[in-house]
Amino acid sequence: MTATTWVPGAAGSTHDVDHLPWGVFTRTDSDDAPRVGVRIGDFVLDLAPVAAADVRPETQLFEAATLNPLMAQGRAVNAELRQWITDLLTVPSERGDVEPHLVPLDEVTMHMPVEVGDYVDFYASEHHASNVGTIFRPDQEPLLPNWKHLPVGYHGRSGTVVPSGTEIVRPLGQRKNPSDPAPVFGPSGRLDIEAELGFLVGTPTSLGERVAVADFDDHCFGIVGLNDWSARDIQGWEYVPLGPFLGKSFATSISTWVTPLAALDAAWVDLPGQDPEPLPYLSLEDSDRPGGLDIAVEVVLNGHVVSRPPYSSMYWSPAQMLAHMTVNGASVRTGDLWASGTVSGPVREERGSFLELSWGWREAFPVGDDERIALEDGDEVVLRYTAPSVSGGRIALGEVSGRVLPARIG
Incomplete structure (x- = not known):
C-alpha cells in the first residue's frame, strides 16, 4: 500500500510517490x-x-x-x-x-539528465523487423536467420543523444534510388522517427565481466523515452554491408525524466514467446520475474495521435539485451544507454515508425485533416508513455519531443 502524499494535486496523479522520476x-x-x-x-x-x-x-x-x-x-x-x-x-x-x-x-x-558514454540501439520487435523485412525483401523471409537467436543491435553515436525539446535539423547526405545512375547529395527526403525505450546503466562493469540476465536490476538504473530519428534514404544507400551510420547518427532524443526501475514493479509481464529457445546465457529461467514490460506508447504528430505501439509485444527483453551486449566481455559504464529499437505491434495502428505506417512510403497516413508519408519541415513529434503503477493506477514516463528544422545548406 502506497502512502498518501501531502503535495497538492499529486495524490492519484501519474506522478505520485509511486513514481518519483x-x-x-x-x-x-x-x-x-x-x-x-x-x-x-x-x-x-x-x-x-x-x-x-x-x-x-x-x-x-x-x-x-x-x-x-x-x-x-x-x-x-x-x-x-x-x-x-x-x-x-x-x-x-x-x-x-x-x-x-x-x-x-x-x-x-x-536539462540532459545524464552524460551518455556508449550508446547501443537494438532491433528487438519482431513485428517491426518483419514489417521492414517484408517492405525491403518482399520475395524473401522477412527475418534474417540470426534474428531469433540473438538481440540484433548496432553501436550508435553518444555525442548526438539530446534531451527532449531539442530541435532536429534535417540531415544532409548521399541518397540513391535503385533507378538512379549515381548517388546524389542533399537533404534527406525520407526523415522518420522510431518510438523506443531507452535503458541507462547505473553500476558499471569491468572489461571481461559479463552481466547475467538475472543481474539486470543490479546494473540498470532506470528508463527513458527515446526517439531514434532516422534518415531512411541516407540509411538505405549506406547500410550495406556494415549497417546504420549517418542515417542514424545525427540525433537521438531522450526524455529529461528518468523513471527508476522500482516504479515499474507492477509493469513486468511475460514476453509473447521465444521460439527457438534462446541459448543458456539469454535464458530467462533464472530471473525472478517476467522479461516484458506493459508500457503503452503514443506517437503524436502535430498534435494528433497517429500510432499506439505496445511495448509488451517486444520479442527480446531489456535484460537479454544487456546480457548479449556484455557476453563478449565488453564493459559498460555509468551513463551508458541502450535502446530497444522501434516498438511496433501486430496491426497498422501500432506501428512505431513512419516507414511502416506508410508501408515503404507508398500509403499516406492521416494526421488530422492532413496526411504524411514522412516528416516535413516544421513537423513536431511527441512520444508519450504510460505504465501500470504499484498503487494500482498509472504512471507517465518522461515524454520525448522534437521539431524538424530545415536542412542547413551552404
Missing part, C-alpha cells in the same frame, strides 16, 4: 548551476538543500549537473534514497521543512 533542472529565474531533483505531481523537489538540512552524505550527489554520480552509487543506495524521498513527501511532520523546496514545473528548465 529523476531529472536535472535549473530555476528559470536563477543563474544557479543545474542540479538533481525528483518530480512529484506538478513540482520538482530540489533535493540538495533538503539533504543538506538532514546532514545527508548524498548532498553533493544532488548538487551535480548530471545523474551519473547518483547512478553510480548502486542499487542499495538508490533504494534507500527512494524511501527517504517517499517519507519526505508523505510524512505530515516533514511538510514544513520540505514544501519550500518544491518548485513548480513551469518555473524550471529541464
Whole structure:
C-alpha cells in the first residue's frame, strides 16, 4: 500500500510517490548551476538543500549537473534514497521543512539528465523487423536467420543523444534510388522517427565481466523515452554491408525524466514467446520475474495521435539485451544507454515508425485533416508513455519531443 502524499494535486496523479522520476533542472529565474531533483505531481523537489538540512552524505550527489554520480552509487543506495524521498513527501511532520523546496514545473528548465558514454540501439520487435523485412525483401523471409537467436543491435553515436525539446535539423547526405545512375547529395527526403525505450546503466562493469540476465536490476538504473530519428534514404544507400551510420547518427532524443526501475514493479509481464529457445546465457529461467514490460506508447504528430505501439509485444527483453551486449566481455559504464529499437505491434495502428505506417512510403497516413508519408519541415513529434503503477493506477514516463528544422545548406 502506497502512502498518501501531502503535495497538492499529486495524490492519484501519474506522478505520485509511486513514481518519483529523476531529472536535472535549473530555476528559470536563477543563474544557479543545474542540479538533481525528483518530480512529484506538478513540482520538482530540489533535493540538495533538503539533504543538506538532514546532514545527508548524498548532498553533493544532488548538487551535480548530471545523474551519473547518483547512478553510480548502486542499487542499495538508490533504494534507500527512494524511501527517504517517499517519507519526505508523505510524512505530515516533514511538510514544513520540505514544501519550500518544491518548485513548480513551469518555473524550471529541464536539462540532459545524464552524460551518455556508449550508446547501443537494438532491433528487438519482431513485428517491426518483419514489417521492414517484408517492405525491403518482399520475395524473401522477412527475418534474417540470426534474428531469433540473438538481440540484433548496432553501436550508435553518444555525442548526438539530446534531451527532449531539442530541435532536429534535417540531415544532409548521399541518397540513391535503385533507378538512379549515381548517388546524389542533399537533404534527406525520407526523415522518420522510431518510438523506443531507452535503458541507462547505473553500476558499471569491468572489461571481461559479463552481466547475467538475472543481474539486470543490479546494473540498470532506470528508463527513458527515446526517439531514434532516422534518415531512411541516407540509411538505405549506406547500410550495406556494415549497417546504420549517418542515417542514424545525427540525433537521438531522450526524455529529461528518468523513471527508476522500482516504479515499474507492477509493469513486468511475460514476453509473447521465444521460439527457438534462446541459448543458456539469454535464458530467462533464472530471473525472478517476467522479461516484458506493459508500457503503452503514443506517437503524436502535430498534435494528433497517429500510432499506439505496445511495448509488451517486444520479442527480446531489456535484460537479454544487456546480457548479449556484455557476453563478449565488453564493459559498460555509468551513463551508458541502450535502446530497444522501434516498438511496433501486430496491426497498422501500432506501428512505431513512419516507414511502416506508410508501408515503404507508398500509403499516406492521416494526421488530422492532413496526411504524411514522412516528416516535413516544421513537423513536431511527441512520444508519450504510460505504465501500470504499484498503487494500482498509472504512471507517465518522461515524454520525448522534437521539431524538424530545415536542412542547413551552404
